[in-house]
Amino acid sequence: MSSIPSADAGRPAGPKSAPRRRRPAAAPPLALIYALLLLPVAFLAVFNYVPAASALYHAFTSWDVGEASTWIGLGNFRTMLADDVFRKSLRNLAKLGSFVLVVNMTVPFLVAEMIFHLRQERWRYLSRVAVVMPMVVPGVVTFMLWRYIYSDAGVLTELLRALDLRGWIHGWLSHPKTALWAVAFVGFPFAHGFNVLIYYAGLTNIPTDVLEAAEVDGLGKAGRILRIHIPLILQQVKLLFIVTVIAIVNGFEGIYILTDDGGPGYETMVPGLYMYQNGFTYQKMGYACAIGLAMLLFLLIFTIVVNRLMRTEKYHPGAPRA
């Protein structure tokens, strides 16, 4: 294979030898560019970094909304450890998170595989569009729809009534035994457009020669999925794993819309909602900040651990394995 000489050919190697890029004569002056950047940077600082820094500080204070804060060191964290509601919220998060994680990771993969295996590009395209379409519906609307589905005048109740299964009619979000699972079931059949697209993009990136080689070697469809597809889309799996866990830990808007307050009792309470309620309902901003900080630390550690454990490499045909 012939090589094309690069523009840097013949120049001494090393960082110092990198050519200094010339600014085009017609380019606007740097001062203007920096001036244009000033406002977004100021907004970023004021609305993102300052509140975050303030929350970090206030996590170590007792702070009632509208009043001055008092430094209490690790007091909020000690309270958190002894707080039954916080512990209950962690248990709920673990249950809800496990379910959501499993379905959000597996169902979209299966859907992506099905689309990938369609023979005609036209059908593949239409399937992708069909999967992506629901993404244009705002999340709040989806939750409101599910709220209606579960209500006494909703589709589920009407269906049961029509089938003369009155005994099955239930306060799905009101009953302590079903509330959390009713929340978990929102989004059924879980073929999330975003996750499907990410998986599908990974699958289409697998070189055709690898797929052909597998076929020639006599690997069946299941074997190809398990031994070729999954190992080669691990980067996508990792990305979705991290993004999904972050969404699970931080998210509470769905529960807020569906059950108002994490009820009945604390059956659908999760740490995010508990943080929100402490801040705005009980006005315990310091404690709310501490919960927020704990969540942030958990997610940071989780992301680092996942990145360490799930080391992925790009597939380079012919390249020696590390």
Place this chain on the structure above:
Amino acid sequence: MKHRYSIMTARLAAVLALLTAAPMLPAAGSPPTATADRKPSAATTIVTDLGIYFPGNIVAGIGEPLKVSTTLADEWMRLHPGKKIEYQQIVISGGGEGEWLKTQLMGGIAPEIIHQNAEIAWQDTDKGWYVPLDEYMARPNPYVPAGSPGSEHWIDLFANQDLVNAKRAPDGKLYCVSTDIIETGLFYNKTILKAHGFDRMPDTWAGMDAMFRKLEADGVTPMTTSANGLGSDWGQDIIFEMLYHDLMPQLDLLPSSPDAEGYLGHYLEAREAGFLFTKGFFTRRDPRWREMNRILYEWRRHWTAELKNTDPTRLFLTGRVPVLWDMSFMIRRMVSDPYVDFEWGVTYIPAITRETSRFASGTPATVIGGAATQLHITNSALINHNVEDCVDYLMFLTAPRNIERQTAEALVFIPNVKGARTDPRLEPFQEIFRRRYCAMKWLESMNGEYKKYWRRMLDYYLNDGVDLDGFLAMLDQNFARWVKSHRGEPGWDFTAMEKIWKEREAALSHELDPVR
């Protein structure tokens, strides 16, 4: 080219500098301090939220958008050239926490006039977020003809004085104007009830229970109710009075404020309830307390399954449920909805008799609604130096002909102003309101997290999350924490109550189960 960019840079830098500096510049005529300035400003804008009367509001989701508030604002502005009324609806989110409002009040940028339940505002009066109105209530209302009530002292204009005074904060000050009255009622579908053999709603709790059982046997869900609170904690309050009625003269240890005697003469103050709790009342040892929660639980069995997350109006209007416990709001819906094709009526919760409980007094159920629109002047008016204008506007709104126009258009509340007529269609609620007021609004007596916890646990109990004993244990714990949280507060000194208790101890202790 370079020159062009230099000019652009200079202009941009100037704009950026202005943008950056603008928030730091004090607004003309409005120093950024929260000190009260009693002098009216020459030209000012009042930003207001009028609760249900917000212009354009489609009350109860039916009928034309409201217009009268805009007309009234125009009339006021014509009387005060150079002054302006603007409307801004405040956001009270899901659980009524008022997050948005709290942040606005904290920043001093809430509308100058807002509707807010007084009990919620009380939690923040010590922060200076609301303007006390006592001084202004003592002034003449210039929009009332001379010699009429209110022409000398604004407060005299209000029809139900006790109701107004009942909204005094624990610090004794009045922070709101109670312009109208709301009540609850049982709306019932006569057509369905007749089809199942009932000509009218029963007069007693036992009769209602029998009727509900018959409906259930016929495959009909008997009752539904609106939203959080009404079905549960207000239900608790109404049952409470009917079971404790005979005991109330003994339990009511402190005299009520003379201002509100007619309305709250028998009402238990929060500290009274707290003291009585320490003596064993309203605990697991109190058989009435247990009975109250048992009856509420039994009643709940007849309601729709998904209480919190449902649309009771739809269920009632479509004939799925024959009885709806709702507010006077529903009158507007019932008279305006062209699809209501059944006969209906309004009554009130029936009396609990000995058939249902050995503690029943047999007295009629008390009412629980009370003040509807509660207009507060916020700290924004102090900051913007337009408290006087805000007061003037409120005086204008409460003039009899003006509140009458507002209430008639909205058709949901009874005017609480002397000389203002009530729309005849709201008459059933005027009848209901003549009943005695409840003896205690339990959750409204508690603050913040204790109230939230109680409501949460009540919801849990009513939906089978915990049994009666477990629920009562939770209430005991919550009550104890609540009482403890008030320890050391001046109003919560139990010495005076302890003296009266000693005199009544023998009789009252007899009402409790022995300590186990």
